[in-house]
Amino acid sequence: MTRVEVFDPAMCCSTGVPSVDPKLARFAADLEWLAGQGVTVARATLSQEPEKFMACSLIREAVSTQGAAALPVVLVDGRLRSTGRYPLRAELARWTGIRQLPQAGT
Secondary structure, three states, rough: OOEEEEEEEEOOOOOOOOOOHHHHHHHHHHHHHHOOEEEEEEEEEOOOOOHHHHHOOHHHHHHHHHHHOOOOOEEEEEEEEEEEEOHHHHHHHHHOOOOOOOOOOO
């Protein structure tokens, strides 16, 4: 079974009141779609689960070479696929071998 792991940056804003970034909302929907296709999806946030970042050599290396700009990091079956941005659904589909049907309105 395919596994997608997302290592998110610490997600807090200076005011303490979170604002919803449309990119994050889209990405969350895309991960939900992947899970519905049978893909195992796991997420870790730096501020809440730093031990998961330290336990993975790919993540440690990305952060040590690129700093916080490396986050988010996306792994598919243990292979580094994306750093520094949230990938699009089409990329997630391609990386996981899932055929993506056209979305309504596109």
